[in-house]
Amino acid sequence: MPVRPDYIRPLDLKHGRIDMSHGAGGRAAAQLIDELFLKAFDNPWLRQGNDQAAFDAPPELAQGGRLVMATDGHVVSPLFFPGGDLGCLCVHGTVNDVAMAGARPLYLAASFIIEEGFPLSELKALVESMAAASREAGVPIVTGDTKVVEQGKGDGVFITTTGVGVVPAGVRIDGAAAKPGDAILVSGTLGEHGVAVLSKRESLTFETEIVSDTAALHTLVAAMLQAVPQGLHVLRDPTRGGLATTLNEIARQSGVGMDLDEAAIPVLPQVEAACELLGLDPLYVANEGKLVAICAPEQADALLAAMRAHPLGAGAARIGTVTEDPHHFVQMRTRFGGRRVVDWLTGEQLPRIC
Amino acid sequence: MPVRPDYIRPLDLKHGRIDMSHGAGGRAAAQLIDELFLKAFDNPWLRQGNDQAAFDAPPELAQGGRLVMATDGHVVSPLFFPGGDLGCLCVHGTVNDVAMAGARPLYLAASFIIEEGFPLSELKALVESMAAASREAGVPIVTGDTKVVEQGKGDGVFITTTGVGVVPAGVRIDGAAAKPGDAILVSGTLGEHGVAVLSKRESLTFETEIVSDTAALHTLVAAMLQAVPQGLHVLRDPTRGGLATTLNEIARQSGVGMDLDEAAIPVLPQVEAACELLGLDPLYVANEGKLVAICAPEQADALLAAMRAHPLGAGAARIGTVTEDPHHFVQMRTRFGGRRVVDWLTGEQLPRIC
Numbered sequence: 001m002p003v004r005p006d007y008i009r010p011l012d013l014k015h016g017r018i019d020m021s022h023g024a025g026g027r028a029a030a031q032l033i034d035e036l037f038l039k040a041f042d043n044p045w046l047r048q049g050n051d052q053a054a055f056d057a058p059p060e061l062a063q064g065g066r067l068v069m070a071t072d073g074h075v076v077s078p079l080f081f082p083g084g085d086l087g088c089l090c091v092h093g094t095v096n097d098v099a100m101a102g103a104r105p106l107y108l109a110a111s112f113i114i115e116e117g118f119p120l121s122e123l124k125a126l127v128e129s130m131a132a133a134s135r136e137a138g139v140p141i142v143t144g145d146t147k148v149v150e151q152g153k154g155d156g157v158f159i160t161t162t163g164v165g166v167v168p169a170g171v172r173i174d175g176a177a178a179k180p181g182d183a184i185l186v187s188g189t190l191g192e193h194g195v196a197v198l199s200k201r202e203s204l205t206f207e208t209e210i211v212s213d214t215a216a217l218h219t220l221v222a223a224m225l226q227a228v229p230q231g232l233h234v235l236r237d238p239t240r241g242g243l244a245t246t247l248n249e250i251a252r253q254s255g256v257g258m259d260l261d262e263a264a265i266p267v268l269p270q271v272e273a274a275c276e277l278l279g280l281d282p283l284y285v286a287n288e289g290k291l292v293a294i295c296a297p298e299q300a301d302a303l304l305a306a307m308r309a310h311p312l313g314a315g316a317a318r319i320g321t322v323t324e325d326p327h328h329f330v331q332m333r334t335r336f337g338g339r340r341v342v343d344w345l346t347g348e349q350l351p352r353i354c
Numbered sequence: 355m356p357v358r359p360d361y362i363r364p365l366d367l368k369h370g371r372i373d374m375s376h377g378a379g380g381r382a383a384a385q386l387i388d389e390l391f392l393k394a395f396d397n398p399w400l401r402q403g404n405d406q407a408a409f410d411a412p413p414e415l416a417q418g419g420r421l422v423m424a425t426d427g428h429v430v431s432p433l434f435f436p437g438g439d440l441g442c443l444c445v446h447g448t449v450n451d452v453a454m455a456g457a458r459p460l461y462l463a464a465s466f467i468i469e470e471g472f473p474l475s476e477l478k479a480l481v482e483s484m485a486a487a488s489r490e491a492g493v494p495i496v497t498g499d500t501k502v503v504e505q506g507k508g509d510g511v512f513i514t515t516t517g518v519g520v521v522p523a524g525v526r527i528d529g530a531a532a533k534p535g536d537a538i539l540v541s542g543t544l545g546e547h548g549v550a551v552l553s554k555r556e557s558l559t560f561e562t563e564i565v566s567d568t569a570a571l572h573t574l575v576a577a578m579l580q581a582v583p584q585g586l587h588v589l590r591d592p593t594r595g596g597l598a599t600t601l602n603e604i605a606r607q608s609g610v611g612m613d614l615d616e617a618a619i620p621v622l623p624q625v626e627a628a629c630e631l632l633g634l635d636p637l638y639v640a641n642e643g644k645l646v647a648i649c650a651p652e653q654a655d656a657l658l659a660a661m662r663a664h665p666l667g668a669g670a671a672r673i674g675t676v677t678e679d680p681h682h683f684v685q686m687r688t689r690f691g692g693r694r695v696v697d698w699l700t701g702e703q704l705p706r707i708c
Contacts, residue, residue: 019698020705021701023592023594023705024591024595024701024705025594025595025699026594026638026698026700026701026703027698027700028700028701029594029697030603030698036643048528048529048531049530050607051424051451051590051591052423052424052451052452052454052457052519053423053424054420054421054422054455055420055421055422055423056420056421057415057420057421061415062416066408067408067409067410067411067412067421068406068408068409069407069409069461069463069516069518070405070406070407070497071463071465071514072467072499073467073499073500073514075467075501075503097405097406098406100405101404109423109424109516110425111425111427111465111514111516113427113512136366143423143424144425145425145426145427146427147428147429147512148705149429149512149706150509150705153508154508155503155507155508158467158501158503158512160467160514160516162463162516163406164423165406165419167408174402175402175404176402228605233690236405237405239379240377240378240380241380245379247564249384249403253403254403273433284380288378301482332517344380344381344384345378345380346375346380346381347375347380349378349380350378351377351378351502351504352503352504
């Protein structure tokens, strides 16, 4: 632990506010790091106190594994919402992006852009939520950076997290790997995150509170890979743009079409009702604790069983099939027996959702 | 190359502006990625089109090397300044943070937080500057993210870059490794970056234009390690807070004092004059293309020669000595024969400098 310089007084984490000096790299910045970030995230890499973290290579690499890297800026508004906050969201979001390569997430880096005047009490709450999410996921935050911008040039706090992980040899999960005939699965009900954030933003209350599904999915992915070590072709978390946009992305990457069964797509009744009220389509609403999996048809039952056996996949369902389609359309048999094209999100449905 | 969805019309990179839909994850976001980012950064990892990039382990790991990771949010204002811009700065800043571990930088991730209404022409200029800096450094941008915030909730664009690199076996560069008796070296003149940014911000003109020193220092570091494979103890780039703050950080981490010779610290006369005019001390002004090196005294001449033989170290100088000091003071013999303590930066001298 580095020796602390003599701070004039301890940070006032109850009533204090961020000022420009906290971003200047001098004594105030060092104090913020020591008394808030280092205390909450405490781990040997961060304690190195360097501008970068050094760590040993994970054992998977010696057996032919590959490294992965993912980054995500998080600008959710409001910062605190039912079921979560920016702090845990920015850990889950990046852990999930790493895990969707079939990887074991190893380490996170966090970069904070904070608006002058932001209450230290709220920053502390967010940092502690990040720390808890990081500990729960077993993925330490090993390096970071803090910048401060003038009042009116930011919006509270933005956090960019970047993760590195390792993909074991033999695992090849790729958005370009979906094949006609493959089964399309989701790990649970859709739309809770977007509706939870929007309800808080618009001060809406529903009969049943809708809470964000924000969660780290890497243990679910590990369980899925153990059950189906070969036939798993694609994994992706349907965040911004929702399931519809994620499936269109994959259809484009893989050069395939998709055929969905609306009746099989799980949506909570209260989310369905809220979406109707708000004029939203749950297929386009962001999720933060769900994944889409595409696998060889003969593996679908085993994969579904493995997903359902995991707490974060209890509501998993098989929702459709990959098709041959030169137009790469995602189509859906509706509940009423019709068919429609499920297009990309066009324009913007829910800004600042993650 | 993934098949592009049918965009209604190409992005108007001359007169268009960022709107909220560019951050929504749907068709507009995909178009921005395809027609701007992918085109500028073009590389096989980005072309994978996944939410993360996968790459093979670097060969150094098999010989006992270690991985490093560094992240930096860049919020410099103005976005374009003499000698550089946010685009090249965000590449250099993170390449340097990785290199200061004695590492070979491998890959970068970039996360953009863009304000609604930001001109696409300026975004294009920044992205092309990033791409050029990345190509010149030989460190590709392999994954990224784009978020958009409402007008008045950001400030043009913020870019967080995260880098991974590999430290060869046997190299142990650490801020905690300075030893009493060690020599303190800098790679060149100090203060240009901060003065260049400030002069642009304040619309100041000087007789001689002062340009930022922004540069990627990893090839200089490699040359230094080749010349002095063992005795190099600490490397750090004196960015925010300048040389003074960086040396205080190292003194604290290593539990040592430092003794500097003011007459030996290289500062360009025009920077000295500008600092005098602006009431700044060049020792506290940010640099973006300079490094501090601390090495065993018997290696100092060889290290200095290696630095001077590299274009980015041509102005290198030996500026002081590490001392035993339980107070971890950085002290300086002034040009007039006196002595003073060179303290941490207190308060804030130059906001939004990087």
